[in-house]
Structures are given as structure tokens and as C-alpha cells.
Amino acid sequence: MSETRTIEVGYLARVEGEGSLRAEVIDGQLGDVEFNIFEPPRFFEGLLRDRRFTEAPDITARICGICPIAYQISAVTAMENVCGVAVDGALHELRRLIYCGEYIESHALHIYLLHAPDFLGYDSGIAMAADHRAIVERGLRLKQTGNEIVRVLGGREIHPVNVRVGGFWRLPTRAELQGLATELDRARDEALETVKWVSRLNIPQITRPVEFVALSDPDRYSFFEGRIRSTEGIDIDVSEWNDVFVEEHVQRSNALHARVRERGMFAVGPTARFALNHEKIQPVAAKAAAEAGLKPGVANPFESIVVRAVETLHAVEEALAIIDAYEAPQTANLAVEPVAGVGHGASEAPRGLLYHRYEIDDTGTIMEAQLVPPTSQNQLSIEADVREVLRANLDKPDDELQWILEQSIRNYDPCISCATHFLRLEVNRV
Amino acid sequence: MSAYADSRPRVAGPARLPTLAVFKFASCDGCQLSILDVEDQLMAVAGAVDIVNFPEASSRVLPGPYDVGLVEGSVTTPHDLERLLEIRQQCGLLVTIGACAMSGGIQALRNSLDVDELAAMVYAHPEYLDVHAESTPASAHVTVDLEIPGCPVNGRGLVEVLVAVLSGRRPDLPTFSVCVECKLRGTTCVVVAKGQPCLGPVTRAGCGAICPSYDRGCYGCFGPSDVVNAGSLAARFDDDDKATLREGLRGFNVAAPAFEEAVSDV
Numbered sequence: 025m026s027e028t029r030t031i032e033v034g035y036l037a038r039v040e041g042e043g044s045l046r047a048e049v050i051d052g053q054l055g056d057v058e059f060n061i062f063e064p065p066r067f068f069e070g071l072l073r074d075r076r077f078t079e080a081p082d083i084t085a086r087i088c089g090i091c092p093i094a095y096q097i098s099a100v101t102a103m104e105n106v107c108g109v110a111v112d113g114a115l116h117e118l119r120r121l122i123y124c125g126e127y128i129e130s131h132a133l134h135i136y137l138l139h140a141p142d143f144l145g146y147d148s149g150i151a152m153a154a155d156h157r158a159i160v161e162r163g164l165r166l167k168q169t170g171n172e173i174v175r176v177l178g179g180r181e182i183h184p185v186n187v188r189v190g191g192f193w194r195l196p197t198r199a200e201l202q203g204l205a206t207e208l209d210r211a212r213d214e215a216l217e218t219v220k221w222v223s224r225l226n227i228p229q230i231t232r233p234v235e236f237v238a239l240s241d242p243d244r245y246s247f248f249e250g251r252i253r254s255t256e257g258i259d260i261d262v263s264e265w266n267d268v269f270v271e272e273h274v275q276r277s278n279a280l281h282a283r284v285r286e287r288g289m290f291a292v293g294p295t296a297r298f299a300l301n302h303e304k305i306q307p308v309a310a311k312a313a314a315e316a317g318l319k320p321g322v323a324n325p326f327e328s329i330v331v332r333a334v335e336t337l338h339a340v341e342e343a344l345a346i347i348d349a350y351e352a353p354q355t356a357n358l359a360v361e362p363v364a365g366v367g368h369g370a371s372e373a374p375r376g377l378l379y380h381r382y383e384i385d386d387t388g389t390i391m392e393a394q395l396v397p398p399t400s401q402n403q404l405s406i407e408a409d410v411r412e413v414l415r416a417n418l419d420k421p422d423d424e425l426q427w428i429l430e431q432s433i434r435n436y437d438p439c440i441s442c443a444t445h446f447l448r449l450e451v452n453r454v
Numbered sequence: 455m456s457a458y459a460d461s462r463p464r465v466a467g468p469a470r471l472p473t474l475a476v477f478k479f480a481s482c483d484g485c486q487l488s489i490l491d492v493e494d495q496l497m498a499v500a501g502a503v504d505i506v507n508f509p510e511a512s513s514r515v516l517p518g519p520y521d522v523g524l525v526e527g528s529v530t531t532p533h534d535l536e537r538l539l540e541i542r543q544q545c546g547l548l549v550t551i552g553a554c555a556m557s558g559g560i561q562a563l564r565n566s567l568d569v570d571e572l573a574a575m576v577y578a579h580p581e582y583l584d585v586h587a588e589s590t591p592a593s594a595h596v597t598v599d600l601e602i603p604g605c606p607v608n609g610r611g612l613v614e615v616l617v618a619v620l621s622g623r624r625p626d627l628p629t630f631s632v633c634v635e636c637k638l639r640g641t642t643c644v645v646v647a648k649g650q651p652c653l654g655p656v657t658r659a660g661c662g663a664i665c666p667s668y669d670r671g672c673y674g675c676f677g678p679s680d681v682v683n684a685g686s687l688a689a690r691f692d693d694d695d696k697a698t699l700r701e702g703l704r705g706f707n708v709a710a711p712a713f714e715e716a717v718s719d720v
Binding site for chain 1: 668
């Protein structure tokens, strides 16, 4: 008689959006694994049609409340791309600065409130605070510093209003930037402590190498610069995304997932960026990474929390460097007149590469939009991790197994609100 | 907002902390994140209520009933409608947070489009989807006790409503226009001084008048104020600027009745 164990997580907690997980173990062998996303679709690509090209940053920001800057920057760079306008110099640096803010707040939120509780056996950051109040408060202060950058440059923390096609509506004042620098000076120590703290967590040992994909630039740790590269040799212009990657429709499932056309699964996010761009990371962050024992090309997905902490420190340092070197540009924004054509934009959201493609007409009306969020691209890799973690932990009781499975999904800081293209994903074979 | 009058907050007595639950429907998660963004007050809020169902933040999810339920997002699927009806049964006070829950959100743009065509633009097999033709606010289906406006809501709105509920008083959220907040913070009027199209005169205050302080006209993300006279506002502007005003009205609160009506006045 065969014995079937079913491990079910009805509603995945501590992720952005609605998803569930179901796995079957039959006679000690791994059976079906389903990572089910029941987030209702909102049809953004369809809603963008017939809107003006200047509206894309504010509309697409509403796809994700946790990474609106990523959506805004991918959208504005795509529109500037089609209209043939290069926003560089100080305006470019200010965009990098607001992106630093999003990294700090998003990473601090994920590390302290969403992911660390898994490693330490708590249900939430708030529950963790009962025993580790000073640590949680450090995380909240760090997150607040990131929020403050976004608030000063963007007007508010969530769905900021100041990013526009061509630059910004208004430039920050010297006094506003100086206020940020004061906070960032304090945050540097907190970010350094964060790296040390997470590197001492009890990190499950799993090895599952994967092809890493990230934007990569010769001059800096890329937020939205350079080409798309991978650890398996991909090296393409952003405009070639659809040539090399494909959003596929899998049989017996209405889930699309992105894969490399020739090879299959890949991963985006902090670990991918660190693998490809570690030489460009701020020296303080490189040193902290080395001391934490972190090596580029991390093959253990559970170490992503350490990479996230290293990137947080990098973002603090980078923000300070940008403020230090800042000289106000002549104008807050460049004039961008609509040009009929197709534009591409990509940026490195905290959780990975976010690709936008728009077709607009000569009046600036959006004819077509394609948005590929990071969680969509990580979908196959998340499932492969889940299978690997299951296989390595089959002897554990259900509650422990469920715990580590959820923890492994959170390694990707998944944003399911972004990835609603991935409804009802089923994987039925090992 | 008439629900205030007949719904005295039914929060717990002194024996235990009132319980709070947070529910998500079609949304970006930004309003729930605003709860976590109130860093300064988060620990205090966590101490004043027992957050027993907030999956975005905690794996500890206790069954209802709950004293207070916060609802984020709009109703767009049959499954979500069932959930909302059940949640209403479970919650003493039901509070909607944000434009999606209050008026259907940006995804309510679908209400004037053919949802099957929209689905076909995005999905290869739209027949697998089970969605409503319209994105609707919670109040279209159940009694809503309190509403916190905004896309997204902010900490001020959240803390004001939670404190009011805990102390058994009526929340004090403004219904007057963004113009008042511009005057309060001393921002020069972008309409008068620069001729910029701005929805501030017809948009509900509460954000702190952020956009004009960033040299930008308001785009209406807090929804309609108590009096909306869009025709009078539009009379100042040329066709291009009128188009910008209409974009805002057909934006994050597109299905708010006062904005729906205002579009034809611009």
C-alpha cells in the first residue's frame, strides 16, 4: 500500500501578492509540486494602450507598491529610448540616487521583516522584535533611510510623483540632499552590521547552480545601465530581450514563464547581479562581502539574504558618493517629443531585471506594451529550488518541511503582484 | 461615508487587545506596505492591537472573527467576491484602504473596455481566466464602515483611523480639496502662477499636497473632494492641458462617480 504525504501552504505569507504551494510525496518519492499564483490579473499591458507615453511611469508604478521606482525608471528609459533622448549627467545620477533609496528600503524590509524570521524561527518581524528588539529597530531605521531618499527625491515613499519622462519635475535642493547625507552616514554602520548579522544566521546548505542574468555595465554596478549579460555568455542590448528570452505557455497550465530560448531556466536578482557585477560594487561592500565569506556566483539560494545585505551597504555608499559629487543640472528635465517607433527599457529592480517594451505613435499614444517583471523570470528557478529543497529534506516532518519550503521561495523576494501572468502554475514531474 | 453614523466602533473591551486583520484583493500591495512604512509608529501600533491576520507581514494567521478588518484592492473575480462576503461576516468594522478598494483602482479602466479583448491582449489563453467584466469597490458588494483614500494611502490616514477606532471616536479625515493643503504648506499655486493643469481643486486632501510642491499639477490619486466643479477648472485651460486633466480623472480613481461625471465637463 502506498503512502502519500501532501505538504500544503494555502496562502504564502510574507511575500508581495497571493500565492500557494502544494507538493506530494508518494512512498518517499517526490511527486507533484505546484506553485500556484492566484493573484487576480489586472491587464496592465492592455490598459496602457491608448494612454499617452508620458503616463507610463505613473501607471506602471501601480503594478507594484514595493518597487515603483523600478517600474518608473524602466518606463521612462524605454520612452526616452524610442524618442531618441539621452538623459545623462546629473539627472542620470539623481535617478541612480532614488534607485539607491528603493534598494535600501526594499532590501531592509525583506531582510528584517520578511526573511530573517524564517532563519530564526519567528512568524514575523514583529514577533522577532519581542526577543531581538534592537535588531529589528536597526532594520526599521535602515528601511526608513531608504524611504527618506525616495520621499525627498520622489515626493513620497510609495508611488512617488517626481520621476518623469525626460528627468524629474523638480530638482532636490542642496539642503534636502545634505539632510539625506547625514542619515546615510548613520545608515552605513547599520548596513555594515546587517551584513555581519545575516552572515552569522544558520543558512541551510543547498547547492543548485543556475544561469544568472543581469544588466551589466563596465563603469558601475548597474541599476539601469549597460547590456544584459549572463554567466553562460549572453551579452545583448536591452532591445534584444525577445530574441534571446521567451515567455512560454506551458501545456496543461495557463502560466507563462520566461526562459532562455536555447537553454531554459535562469535567475535574476541580487545573487545574479553580484555574480556578474561584483567587481563594480563599492569597496566597503566588497570588503564586507569578503569578510562574510561571500563569493561571486553563489550557488546556494539561501545565501541570497547575505547578498541582499551587501547590496544594501553598496546602495548606502553609492548614495553618499552621488550626493558628494552632485552638481545641479541646468534643468530638471529635458524636452521629449514623441517619435513613432518601439522603445526598450530595463532596470534592476531590487528583486531582479525588469524589462519594458513600448510601441508608440507620432502623437505619443501607446499602441502596445510588454512588461516582464523579475518574478516571472525567476519562476522556473523558484520551482527547481523547491524540488531540490524537498528532495534534500524528505525525512523531515511536514511542518518543518513546509517552513523550509516557504523560506526557499522567499529567497527570491518574490513579488507576485507583479507576476500575475503566472496563474496556476503546475509542475507535475520531477 | 454615511456608515459612520450607525456603526459605533465595535472594538474589544479591556480584557484583550482588539484584533486586526488585513486582506488583499486586486492591488499592488502598496497600501498594506504603508502599514509597514509607518516605522516610527509600527511598534506602538503593534502594541495597541493584536495583528492576527496580516499575511504580507506574518505567517501567524488566526481565524476570525476580527474586531477590525482592513481591505486593500478591488473585486475582480468571482472567487474574490465570495471572499469579501465572508470577510464582511468576520469583521466587526470593515475599513477599505486605498483607491482600489474604495473605487476600483486603475484596473477599473477595464470597466469601459471589453474585458475579453483585454485578456486576449495579455494572455495566450484568456479562456482559462475567470474574471469579472468590471473592477468594483468593496462598497458595491458589502457595507463598508470606514474608508481611507489614496493611491496609496499614507501613514497619516492609517494612524488617524486606527487611533480613532481604538478610542471609539469618529476619524477626522479631510474631504475638502488639495488646494487647502497647498495653502497650509505655503506652496505657490501651480495653476495661477504657472498655468499648469492641476486637479487639486477637485481632489480630496490627505496627501499633504505633494505634487504642487514638486512643480507638478495634482493628478487626482486621492479621488474626488466633497465638491467637484471640473467644468469651471477646465475653462482656464487649452485643449492640451484639458487632455492632461482628463488623464488624471481617468486614472487611479477612474470609477469614482464624481470623477466619471467630471470627465465630460472637461
